[in-house]
Amino acid sequence: MSKSLTLPQLLAKAPALRIANWLAFAKNALLPTLGILLFLAIWHGVAKNINTSLGQFPGPAQVWEQVNGLLSEHQAQREKAALFYAKQEARNAERQAKDPSYVPKVRAFTGAPTFIDQIWTSLYTVAVGFFIASLVAVPMGILCGLSKSAYAAFNPVIQLFKPVSPLAWLPLVTMVVSALYVSDDPMFSKSFVISAFTVSLCCLWPTLINTAVGVSNIETDLINVSKVLRLSPMAHVFKIVLPSSIPMIFTGLRLSLGIGWMVLIAAEMLAQNPGLGKFVWDEFQNGSSESLARIMVAVLTIGAIGLVLDRLMLLVQKQVSWDKSAVLR
Amino acid sequence: MREKHHLELTQVGIEFPTPKGPFTALQDVNLKINKGEFISLIGHSGCGKSTVLNIVAGLHQATTGGVILDSQEVREPGPERAVVFQNHSLLPWLSAYKNVELAVKQTSKGRSKQEIREWVEHNLALVHMSHAADKLPSEISGGMKQRVGIARALAMEPKVLLMDEPFGALDALTRAHLQDSLMEIHASLGNTVIMITHDVDEAVFLSDRIVMMTNGPSATIGEILDINLPRPRNRITLADNVQYNHYRHEVLTFLYEKQRKVEPVIAVASEKVTKVEDAKKSDAA
Numbered sequence: 001m002s003k004s005l006t007l008p009q010l011l012a013k014a015p016a017l018r019i020a021n022w023l024a025f026a027k028n029a030l031l032p033t034l035g036i037l038l039f040l041a042i043w044h045g046v047a048k049n050i051n052t053s054l055g056q057f058p059g060p061a062q063v064w065e066q067v068n069g070l071l072s073e074h075q076a077q078r079e080k081a082a083l084f085y086a087k088q089e090a091r092n093a094e095r096q097a098k099d100p101s102y103v104p105k106v107r108a109f110t111g112a113p114t115f116i117d118q119i120w121t122s123l124y125t126v127a128v129g130f131f132i133a134s135l136v137a138v139p140m141g142i143l144c145g146l147s148k149s150a151y152a153a154f155n156p157v158i159q160l161f162k163p164v165s166p167l168a169w170l171p172l173v174t175m176v177v178s179a180l181y182v183s184d185d186p187m188f189s190k191s192f193v194i195s196a197f198t199v200s201l202c203c204l205w206p207t208l209i210n211t212a213v214g215v216s217n218i219e220t221d222l223i224n225v226s227k228v229l230r231l232s233p234m235a236h237v238f239k240i241v242l243p244s245s246i247p248m249i250f251t252g253l254r255l256s257l258g259i260g261w262m263v264l265i266a267a268e269m270l271a272q273n274p275g276l277g278k279f280v281w282d283e284f285q286n287g288s289s290e291s292l293a294r295i296m297v298a299v300l301t302i303g304a305i306g307l308v309l310d311r312l313m314l315l316v317q318k319q320v321s322w323d324k325s326a327v328l329r
Numbered sequence: 330m331r332e333k334h335h336l337e338l339t340q341v342g343i344e345f346p347t348p349k350g351p352f353t354a355l356q357d358v359n360l361k362i363n364k365g366e367f368i369s370l371i372g373h374s375g376c377g378k379s380t381v382l383n384i385v386a387g388l389h390q391a392t393t394g395g396v397i398l399d400s401q402e403v404r405e406p407g408p409e410r411a412v413v414f415q416n417h418s419l420l421p422w423l424s425a426y427k428n429v430e431l432a433v434k435q436t437s438k439g440r441s442k443q444e445i446r447e448w449v450e451h452n453l454a455l456v457h458m459s460h461a462a463d464k465l466p467s468e469i470s471g472g473m474k475q476r477v478g479i480a481r482a483l484a485m486e487p488k489v490l491l492m493d494e495p496f497g498a499l500d501a502l503t504r505a506h507l508q509d510s511l512m513e514i515h516a517s518l519g520n521t522v523i524m525i526t527h528d529v530d531e532a533v534f535l536s537d538r539i540v541m542m543t544n545g546p547s548a549t550i551g552e553i554l555d556i557n558l559p560r561p562r563n564r565i566t567l568a569d570n571v572q573y574n575h576y577r578h579e580v581l582t583f584l585y586e587k588q589r590k591v592e593p594v595i596a597v598a599s600e601k602v603t604k605v606e607d608a609k610k611s612d613a614a
Binding site for chain 1 (some may be wrong): 387408410414421422431
């Protein structure tokens, strides 16, 4: 096309093109940057004027300082751990050299978990809670979507428990786990089980409800196809029901994961399960002049991780969804 | 001895429960169909054509009477009565090939993998869709989707092929194309076909008999018209054929004089417009 244009025509078109490109660039990159800068400016301006008992409210600069502080603390802790293990190994080797029958004892490093460690713990906990919830919610949702009777039976319970805050569940879950999860050599710590289970309880509902809606809205024609082919109930579920409700199931899963991540922070604060929530709580109790800035780092981290989790789910959803024309956001 | 028919509908009637009491949609539908016959069901919207088809398919249960296929009562849906749905109803997450394959795997016990593959490919070739076997339904046109839908139905090796306005959603040219394909396939396979249509030309062009339904409620068969046109039929020569135009006239008379639908003025006016357009289209074809 452009080859057929003469030079003067091209030149006449050039400014228009440049303006269009510029507008696209502004929309995609400039405006979001502007938004972030505006936020930082307001934050900076407001923070200066807030004085708490723990000192001035941290602005972006102080928070950035703490980011570096937390990272170098993590680095230092790692070096300490490496040193500890190296020493232990050397000591064991020495003792074994003296006495070949000596069975070396390996002790784990018991330094306080760093901010980075806390992030991993939180991610692990939310993953386990979310996984368990999905394992229950998707089949239950399919059942409720397929059978009107099952739906009528479960719906009141679902509607009743859906709006319950995790904080209301937590004391009950704590007592139940303490009573039932008794073992001399527990695979998981109690606080972990409590947090993960609380996350599960709150993750169930969006997946369950969206799956049920997705399944009950399958096109009648597709169900008729299944009937004409005389698909067995299992084949019906796996060949017709599941694929056709995948988009709705994933909408539910994404909502669930978002809720799970929010719930987790609250649960960790109260259950004292290691993780970002506990980090925030500990800093709050600690009450040093750096605490507020450190909490702010945690807040931003929680937001960023939540965002990344949601984007990851969106990627998976795009991968498995057959309806490529659907706009997912 | 009484002649044994292939497919028999006897005193078929159906009632649907409504808040105002049972609504009789169909009653006293009697029809005997021979093996290999091509039957069209024609009538105004809401006259219960689809209901008749669904009862034969087993998707609806008749309240009175019943359907017998080869001496067996029809009680539930099954692949020996394959359905081609109006809006193709292919599984959107499966390619054309996989859609047909699902039907083949389900209906062919004891076929080897190789035989299954060959049968799927054979049926796609029958509807001239081999080139798009790996395309998803969303990637092909409406006419192509309907072809795959027909291939899927044929692949079940049905005794009776049930078609619910198979070409209703297609443009006139594509429709003519698919009608020709369908006629070829019917000629070579000899399936019994029941097809619902709104299109008078389509009915006359394809059928051995046209079953004309009265308006509901309590719809039933009004008249049955035998189409004694020699096969193979050619739409261009038929357009000028006296006998063909006589059949068209018969069907049109039934639909627009004997069973004229009483509807609000505006709806009638718009229907007339489409009728005129239809007539133009058929003249063009």
